[in-house]
Amino acid sequence: MEISLNGGRGYKKIEQYDDEINEKLAKNYSEILQLLGEDISREGLEKTPLRVAKAMQFLTQGYNMNPEEIVRSAMFREDYQQMVVVKDIELYSICEHHMLPFFGKAHVAYIPRHHITGLSKIARVVEAYARRLQVQERLTTQIKNCIQDTLNPLGVAVVIEAHHTCMQMRGVQKQHSVTTTSDFTGAFLNSIATREEFFNIIGSRLH
Numbered sequence: 001m002e003i004s005l006n007g008g009r010g011y012k013k014i015e016q017y018d019d020e021i022n023e024k025l026a027k028n029y030s031e032i033l034q035l036l037g038e039d040i041s042r043e044g045l046e047k048t049p050l051r052v053a054k055a056m057q058f059l060t061q062g063y064n065m066n067p068e069e070i071v072r073s074a075m076f077r078e079d080y081q082q083m084v085v086v087k088d089i090e091l092y093s094i095c096e097h098h099m100l101p102f103f104g105k106a107h108v109a110y111i112p113r114h115h116i117t118g119l120s121k122i123a124r125v126v127e128a129y130a131r132r133l134q135v136q137e138r139l140t141t142q143i144k145n146c147i148q149d150t151l152n153p154l155g156v157a158v159v160i161e162a163h164h165t166c167m168q169m170r171g172v173q174k175q176h177s178v179t180t181t182s183d184f185t186g187a188f189l190n191s192i193a194t195r196e197e198f199f200n201i202i203g204s205r206l207h
């Protein structure tokens, strides 16, 4: 399924789902329901395979987004060289091991060298990488790399705090555990003071 990226902005909301993909996915989900012991002829399940097909396409729509293009679509020359922090960006992703959700918050900062980007684009980059099958570590690094490679700033910091439902609802069943991952470049890597400033602003448990 190719969803065109409108006007070079790097993203497009799913307004129309591809009929052929829907049909193939629904057929498979129908079989999965039967294998799980469900009676797929009962009223409540009649449209479930198709609903799940659309839900899964929604949850993985990041594959049709181009995060670097998203940043470049609103990149401005500016001489501000202090920290820009967008914190508490809520994220929902799917763990690639169990295909169960993990969810939490991303905190993203950068120190511009010559260019800034639209603030919403930072949250859109998080969204573009989160809406895929992921591990939290890779998600963290991909966001960092995207901002570093597009804006070439003096430094980038990304912290993600998340609950993994595969650890809550099944397996080890730890309801309150939170996983924190972080990745840094430039000033955030080299200067303890810069990193401290960032941690102070986000009020993270890492501090």
Ligand SMILES: Nc1nc2c(ncn2[C@@H]2O[C@H](COP(=O)(O)OP(=O)(O)OP(=O)(O)O)[C@@H](O)[C@H]2O)c(=O)[nH]1
Pocket (backbone or CB within 6 Å): 095, 096, 097, 134, 135, 136, 137, 164, 166, 167, 170, 171, 172
């Ligand atoms: N590093 C990392 N591990 C993850 C992430 N999401 C899920 N996992 C882990 O992936 C691992 C897969 O381990 P396996 O032993 O193959 O799978 P499993 O038998 O279902 O493991 P349990 O969850 O311990 O029951 C588990 O330890 C999960 O907790 C993530 O984002 N990052």
Ligand SMILES: [Zn+2]
Pocket (backbone or CB within 6 Å): 095, 096, 097, 098, 099, 100, 164, 166, 167
């Ligand atoms: Zn998992």
